[in-house]
Amino acid sequence: MFGNIKSYNKADNKVFIQYENIMATVEVINPYIINFFVPLHREQRVSKAVENLEVEPCSFDAKEEKNSILITTERLQVRIFDEFKVDIYDEMGRVICEDYRGDRKPAPRRTGDFKLAEEEGHKTAQEQGAEVTIVKKMEEDMFFYGFGEKTGHLNKKGYHYKMWNTDDPSPHVESYEALYKSIPFFIAMKDKKAFGIFFDNTFETHFDMGKENQNYYYFSSVDGNLDYYFIYGPSVKEVVGGYTKLTGRAPLPQLWALGYHQSRWSYSPEESVWELADNFRKRDIPCDVIHFDIDYMDGYRVFTWDKNRFPNPKDFLAKLKEKGFKAVTIIDPGVKKDKGYKIYDEGLEKGYYATDKDGVTYVNRVWPGDSVYPDFANEKVRNWWADNQKIMMDYGVSGIWNDMNEPASFNGPLPMDVMFNNDGIEAQHKEIHNVYGHYMSKATYEGIKKYTGKRPFVITRACYAGTQKYSTVWTGDNQSLWEHLRMSLPMLMNLGLSGMAFCGTDVGGFGHDCTPELLSRWVQVGAFTPLFRNHSAMNTRDQEPWAFDEKTEEINRKYIKLRYKLLPYIYDIMWQVENTGLPVIRPLLLNYQEDGNTYEINDEFLCGDNILVAPIVEQGRKVRTVYLPEGDNWVDYWTKEEFQGGQHIIKEAPLDVCPIYIKAGSVIPNYPPQNYVGEIEVKELTLDIYPPVKGESSSYLHYQDDGESFEYRDGKYNLFEFLLENNNELSISVSTKNDGFNKKYEGLKLHINNVEPSEIVVDGVKVDFDKSEGGIDFVVSLKGEHNIKIK
Ligand code: MIG
16 A cells, blocks of 8 residues: 655654655654554644644654664654554563554354355455554454443453444444444553554544454544554553543543532423422432533523523522532534524524535534534634633533534434535545534533633533543433443443543433432442433433432432542542543553453442442342452451452442442541532541551642632642551651642541551640541641651
8 A cells, every 4th residue: 555665764753754655754752652644635644632742852763674664762662664564662672562464354254155254245344445444463362441432341352343423322232333432542451561552533433453353453444644643551551641641631620510410301491490409408418510401492592591491590590509509501513593593693694504515504403403513623613602602601500511412413414525614624524523522512611711710511422532621521321221330330441541531421321211229329330430410311210319219319318428528539539630641430450450350340440549449230239249459458448347459359238338448558538518519618628547558658649729710720729648657656647738729628637447546646746536437536737747646
């Protein structure tokens, strides 16, 4: 295809390799991230995912060898051959990733008369019209992760996936190749070493991880450039760090966004919302956010309210806010084709909608009936859409929910040649489809930011790589099925590894009817997912926390309250996300890569570094095995029993118990109970402390700010470090690493588990303490530094 190497030259961070038929570029982004590029479609590398690419000036070598060009960075050796075949080695010259040289040989398939399907014309992806295909050699003991929101297991070996944003309402099962989101990124692990590949191509792409043939895996695209990044680890954390360095990191949200959200299709009219809101407060179940699904609108016209159902939205939302409820309203992309409707007319006049190939505004059908599609790939359109957010913000809406932005359509799919302006570089639907939702949420984010000055809360269904910079995601229309609760764990873990740290599923399930037991188990998972929203479809039975019986309500209350207790811990993780890109919900292997037993654990996850959750995801199950990863000790959150890592244990888990383990050496910050974020000012922060193993030490950073503005970016935050050392005695030191936020806690309440001290000395002075729940409690003021000894 490309031919043999004719010549090469090096300029800045790039090596240009002239092939017989085309020129390829290899760019050293930094010593461990390399971009491979061939302009098959457009001359320029214009990424929709990577904004402000930071190329690190670094020294590297490029020289000609016998039959290749060798590029050497501090971390990698990259050999480039004829036909742009690439082999990559680590600094020691050990092979990490090799292109596959043999012939493609799809596994045999048989047709009805036992003839080989190949003879009957069974085709490989290359023959199916793939314009770009990269085939890499697969080793026996490889594991794959990432790919965003996909069904199936954690390890993606053996799967074939398609990246083409798809709204399919039937129950999502393991054989689904595509859902709402397209994140063409994966992580490969072999011999405990990891690397990532980000195939930055917005067309329909395919990833076949050894399904066609277990000797190789490939990725391909129907069109577009050959443009992929190789990101070396060797730790998975470094790969995720590198990928999110390229595509961006989920920014710190407002604190209330981490509270409990209640949704259904739809709470409408107004009275139904009051009934809901009163129930939460009356029943002592915390809730921060109510979602308004499509029926709040006037005939599904976006940026309007139905005046019969909500006569005075502004007053209504203000009253809700007084009770601590924030409103999130759904906004779909489809604009009703309706002369006289302001949004429609404005967009039409300015030429802001996608057109057919002849330039005529393209019409399809969605909820409002005949509708037109804003061209979000055009900056002007995004600015206009961003300005429209003001309408909702002026009503008092706190966040925006973007649905149907795959884009979905009821009158058959949008033709591939529907046209988008794409900032002056005209592009067809087949190129824009996968970034339509991405750009819509970007516009929404920017509008909310502009008009509120606060951290925007946007939730989107469709996305592409990099959308994490603008929006949280939910996994679309799952169903109230145990299978979907089970599947949600690997799905969320892989979304997290793919940069989408702020994510969640519809707790209780969207379609189908939930049951008391299923909701009880689902809320136990939801309490640890960054986005914690119960949502259900029209016509399904009620599934609010109290919808079933007292026992189910009690379990909902218990776990939603646990979530509110853990809010400062989850907020700490979100702050880390902005800095590291590492997710909230993590597969165990992310933190325990040396422990190969973690590589295929589908039904346990870490919430941050300190909490391991092993939920029950099967009907009727009351006991399960839990694998505790090697290298740490783990404390049962409920019984405080301590276990060594590196073993399976058996845990009894009656319906109200979700098995939760805290890593020995953890400090878990806790808030006092409240009905919603900000109901009380937290003056005393509780530290739930699990001492390190004897002879060990550990530390924890706790972050505090105003919970809503961007002032933290100017240093207006507090950062506390807690250092635990368990030598002859347990000592705890408290220090302030940053002192920029003026509403600092007045004191700390320390709860230390599993100790029976005779005395406690704070800064040289003996203090009183209480015995409680298998540990002790005492209070210290929060001024400067402290040194605490537990004797
Ligand atoms: O065609 O707005 O995934 O959460 O409740 C269905 C109605 C449209 C799909 C979303 C779902 C939402 C529903 N929407």
